[in-house]
Amino acid sequence: MSGNLVVMGVALLVWGLLFLFLVRLERRMKELEKR
Amino acid sequence: MPSNGSNSAAAVWAILRKECRSEWRTRYGLNAALLFAVTTLTVVSFSVGRLGNRTDILAALLWIVLLFAALASLSHAFVREVEGHTLTLLRLVASPTSIALGKLLFNLLFLLVLEVVTVPLFLMLMGGPPLSWGPFLGLLALGSVALAASSTLVGAVISQTRGRGALFAGVSFPLLLPMLAAAVSGTRAQWQGDPVGAEVRILAAYTAAVLAVSLLLYDHLWED
Amino acid sequence: MIWRVLLLVWIAAAIVAGFAWAPLVPVLQETTRVFYFHFPSALVTVIALAWSMLHSVLYLARRDLRHDDHAAVAAELGLLFCIGAAVSGSMWAKAMWGAYWNWDPRETSIFFLLLIYGAYLALRTSVEGVERRARLSAIYSVAAFVTVPFLIFVVPRIYDSLHPDPLFNQRGKADIDPRIMLVAFAMVVGFTGLFAWLLSLRLRLARVERRRLEARTTGSDL
Numbered sequence: 001m002s003g004n005l006v007v008m009g010v011a012l013l014v015w016g017l018l019f020l021f022l023v024r025l026e027r028r029m030k031e032l033e034k035r
Numbered sequence: 036m037p038s039n040g041s042n043s044a045a046a047v048w049a050i051l052r053k054e055c056r057s058e059w060r061t062r063y064g065l066n067a068a069l070l071f072a073v074t075t076l077t078v079v080s081f082s083v084g085r086l087g088n089r090t091d092i093l094a095a096l097l098w099i100v101l102l103f104a105a106l107a108s109l110s111h112a113f114v115r116e117v118e119g120h121t122l123t124l125l126r127l128v129a130s131p132t133s134i135a136l137g138k139l140l141f142n143l144l145f146l147l148v149l150e151v152v153t154v155p156l157f158l159m160l161m162g163g164p165p166l167s168w169g170p171f172l173g174l175l176a177l178g179s180v181a182l183a184a185s186s187t188l189v190g191a192v193i194s195q196t197r198g199r200g201a202l203f204a205g206v207s208f209p210l211l212l213p214m215l216a217a218a219v220s221g222t223r224a225q226w227q228g229d230p231v232g233a234e235v236r237i238l239a240a241y242t243a244a245v246l247a248v249s250l251l252l253y254d255h256l257w258e259d
Numbered sequence: 260m261i262w263r264v265l266l267l268v269w270i271a272a273a274i275v276a277g278f279a280w281a282p283l284v285p286v287l288q289e290t291t292r293v294f295y296f297h298f299p300s301a302l303v304t305v306i307a308l309a310w311s312m313l314h315s316v317l318y319l320a321r322r323d324l325r326h327d328d329h330a331a332v333a334a335e336l337g338l339l340f341c342i343g344a345a346v347s348g349s350m351w352a353k354a355m356w357g358a359y360w361n362w363d364p365r366e367t368s369i370f371f372l373l374l375i376y377g378a379y380l381a382l383r384t385s386v387e388g389v390e391r392r393a394r395l396s397a398i399y400s401v402a403a404f405v406t407v408p409f410l411i412f413v414v415p416r417i418y419d420s421l422h423p424d425p426l427f428n429q430r431g432k433a434d435i436d437p438r439i440m441l442v443a444f445a446m447v448v449g450f451t452g453l454f455a456w457l458l459s460l461r462l463r464l465a466r467v468e469r470r471r472l473e474a475r476t477t478g479s480d481l
Contacts, residue, residue, distance in 0.1 A: 003289075004278055004289070005278070007278070007292070008274060008275065008278035008279070011274050011278075012271055012275070015270055016267075019263075019266075019267050022263075022456065022460070023263065025460055026460065029460060029464065029467075032464075032467050185402075185406075188398075189399075189402075192382070192395050195386065195391060196382065196395065197385045197386070197387065198381075198382075202382070205377075205378055205381060206381065206382055206399065208374065208378070209375045209378050209403065210403060210406045211406075212374075212406075212413075213406055213409035213410050213412075213413045214406075214409075216413040217413050220413075237409060237412055237413060240409070241406065241409050244406065245402070245406065248401060248402055248405045249402075252319075252398050255319055255398055256398065258390075
């Protein structure tokens with residue numbers, strides 16, 4: 001059972017990191033467009 | 036450059052004759068293609084030997100040899116024009132569709148000549164059960180038209196790029212895949228005495244689709 | 260901005276639901292969960308391809324380079340999702356049937372989508388000139404659009420000839436627990452949202468790059 005939770009945790013973590021990466025990309029895009 | 040050249044069957048016929056004549060003058064392309072086909076065939080026969088009644092492998096190998104020969108030789112139809120700078124001249128006198136159709140017919144003729152030599156040689160070298168002539172020739176004919184149609188379109192596209200032979204093969208293959216699978220499956224079925232109706236229908240529909248879409252797309256090929 | 264947070268929550272919720280709420284498929288046991296990644300990836304691959312091809316047609320009809328941007332970017336993203344689907348499917352196959360690759364109909368189809376994407380992108384990199392590149396790749400895309408559907412008819416034949424006794428039963432459509440389908444559907448929606456976000460980001464980048472290029476060639480200050 002706990003093995004499952006570990007995998008779920010990893011999946012959530014990967015998704016969270018991806019999300020943060022994309023948000024950062026967004027910010028940089030906005031900067032590029034302003035210039 | 037406006038493509039207001041002649042759009043008639045006469046233009047297509049003229050282009051076909053011109054291609055045949057210029058090819059016949061040197062026969063360079065044909066010789067190279069025949070050499071390539073025979074070489075491939077020799078490699079296959081040498082490595083695998085006679086295959087008796089392994090109809091699945093026989094069918095696959097036959098079409099692989101034909102496919103390779105087509106991919107190696109049909110890319111040059113348009114490259115020759117580009118390199119000889121004769122394309123501009125052609126476009127003055129004929130519409131893109133006529134030019135492409137003329138080249139398509141030439142490619143088809145070229146393939147047929149290739150097959151007249153390669154297929155009997157294949158059957159002699161590799162063995163195999165007796166043919167059901169009707170289905171076999173039908174599949175060969177349909178497959179050849181499909182090969183020619185696809186290669187003409189892709190060849191015209193590739194001639195305007197920096198890539199050449201390898202890119203032509205790589206780009207053609209995904210398009211040709213359904214045709215290859217149907218042809219191999221049908222050829223195998225024909226050798227086993229099974230009906231080939233389904234494969235023939237798929238091949239016919241595929242060929243019709245490629246021809247139809249080509250006719251729509253040829254006009255967009257050259258616009259500078 | 261609210262959409263991005265919604266997407267974050269949506270996918271996170273689907274992940275949790277997939278592990279904690281939806282049951283396992285008896286035959287698949289723990290590997291069931293790969294389905295929640297593999298299936299949406301494959302679906303988005305097809306959606307991306309359709310989007311790319313649609314814009315190829317639109318480009319040929321209207322000659323607006325923005326359509327070419329869409330076609331190119333959707334193809335790049337589609338390739339990514341396709342690789343994801345192929346790799347996850349292959350690992351799943353290894354876990355379930357002991358072989359990474361089997362040329363069964365689904366694997367074959369995904370592989371050929373990979374080839375189409377690869378050919379399209381390879382073609383794009385070999386053409387000089389923006390308009391010419393747009394035009395030639397659009398032509399190829401339309402040709403592929405016509406030939407790819409035939410794969411649907413032809414692929415089962417390839418498999419049947421290579422594997423007369425199928426290694427696995429196509430998952431029976433009758434018995435899948437609706438909870439599994441619900442999570443899978445949710446993940447499809449989530450992945451599509453992710454694709455849309457990535458698409459918009461890449462498009463904005465392409466637009467900025469083009470504006471920079473134009474500014475430089477016309478000599479104006481930026």
